[in-house]
Amino acid sequence: MLRDRWDRPVDGGSWFVHHGEDSFGDAESRWEADVPRVTPNDRFFVRNHTRPPVIDEGAWRLLVSGDGVVGDTTYSLADLKAFTSTTYERAVECTGNGRSLFGTQQGTPTPGTPWELGAIGVARWTGVPLRTVLRHAGLRGDAVQVMPVGLDAPYVEDGINHGRVRRPLPIGKALDDTIIAWEMNGEPLPPDHGFPARLVVPGWVGIASIKWLGELRVTTSVVDSPWNTRWYRMHGDDWSGDHAVLDRMPPKSVVDVTGEPSVGHLTLLRGRAWSGEASIRMVEVSTDGGESWDEAHLTGPNEPSSWVEWEHPWTPTGVGPATLMTRATDSLGRVQPLEAPLNDDGYLFGAVVRRVVTVTSEVRRRTPA
Structure with a gap:
């Protein structure tokens, strides 16, 4: 279960929980109650396989x-900026976001970076549509995929060199809403987020949005890489074939604000919901551990592959612990399940999240310390 409150900044204002000892290790965003719609660059989660290159x-x-x-074509950053650019707010989310909840909520711990739900951020990305560049380079009608390749150092595990980070992208997605981005929230991409250019593949697992982009290998046949076979693919019982392929992220939701709930007094619950390649159609809230559900009110923009805010009034009727739960339904009809399907790597935790808060009596709440 989630903690009663998101961790607040510590050690002089750090916004991150760091996972791993290396400077290129994972860093998870620490959300406070005032979750911004657009994640500031210095609060955006970090997931790197190797040290960020100096370019x-x-x-x-x-x-x-x-x-x-x-034929082969090369582009400078100035060349890319000469094309008509686009800007949109979209989420990038690690495939393993929520991994720790497999253990703490479902009792089935899995290995890997123990993310809670902070391995996601929404940024305002500026760049050129990938289809524009591919067509300018002479895209053939029989092309079936693009293999974006990063410029970070080759990834070595147990003495095996797996080469640079790369992962195939089907041509349909490449020609849809994927962009080559050079700005993040109006600023050049930070080193940890792919300077000088990266892919942004809206709604798909984060590994698809290759950073420090250096090459686009366009092929007329399907070519795999370790990042879609060895890693970032569902492994375990009942996972095989197309069923094991990782692409679009599932719908998710979370409670961000609980106030200070006390018996007989109104508190306003607030939170977020998001889904890969879809907007959110509905968020339902339960304040009694799933015994009953009420529809929350969606507020603000509700774009696909981003998040929408929701709010719901709650007047507690009893003191003690109360289990808050949220359940999102997206525009494709997908609904959050009560349990996430188990897999060996703890990917795609999309289950309803339980959050326990303590309801106090009016007297206890208002008595001076």
Whole structure:
């Protein structure tokens, strides 16, 4: 279960929970009650496989290659910026976001970075649609996929060199809403987030949004990489074939604000909901551990592959612990389940999240310390 409150900044104002000893290790956002709609760059979660590379913006080039284009073409950052750009607010979410809840909530712990629910952020990304660049480079009609390749150092595990981080993207998604981004919230991409350019693949598992982009290999046949076979694929009982492929993220929701609930007094619960490649149709809230559900009120923008805020009034009727639960339904009709399907790597935790709060009596709440 989630803690009664999100951790507040400690050690002089750190906004992160750091996972791992290396400087390129994982860093999870610590949300307070005032969760911003757009995540500031310095509060955006970090997930790197190797140390961020140091890249000279002026010398950087993007190579478009492979038998799926008419010939090799290179682009500078200035070349990309000469195309018509686009800006949108979209989430990037780690595939393992919520992994720790497999253990704390479902009693089935899995290995890997023990994310709670802070491995997600929404940013305002600016860049050029990937389809624009592919077509300019001479995309062939029989191309079936794009393999974006990062410029970070080759990833070595147990003495095996797996090469640079790369993961195939089907041509349909590449030509849809994927962009090559060079700005994050109106600023050049920070080093941890892919400077000088990265992919943003809305609604898909975070690993698809390759950082420090250096090459786009366009092919007329399906080519795999360790990042869609060895990792970032469902493994375990009942996972095989197309069923094991990881692409679109599931709907999720969370309670952010609980106030100080006391018997007989109104408190306003607030939170967020989001879903991969979909907007949110409805959020339901339970304040009695799932015995009953009420529909919450959605507020503000509600765009696909981003998050929407919700609020719900609650007047507690008894003192003691109360279990708050939220359940999102997205525009594709997907509903959060009570339990997330178990898999060996703890991916795609999309189950209803339980959050326990303590309801006090009016006297206890209002008596001076």
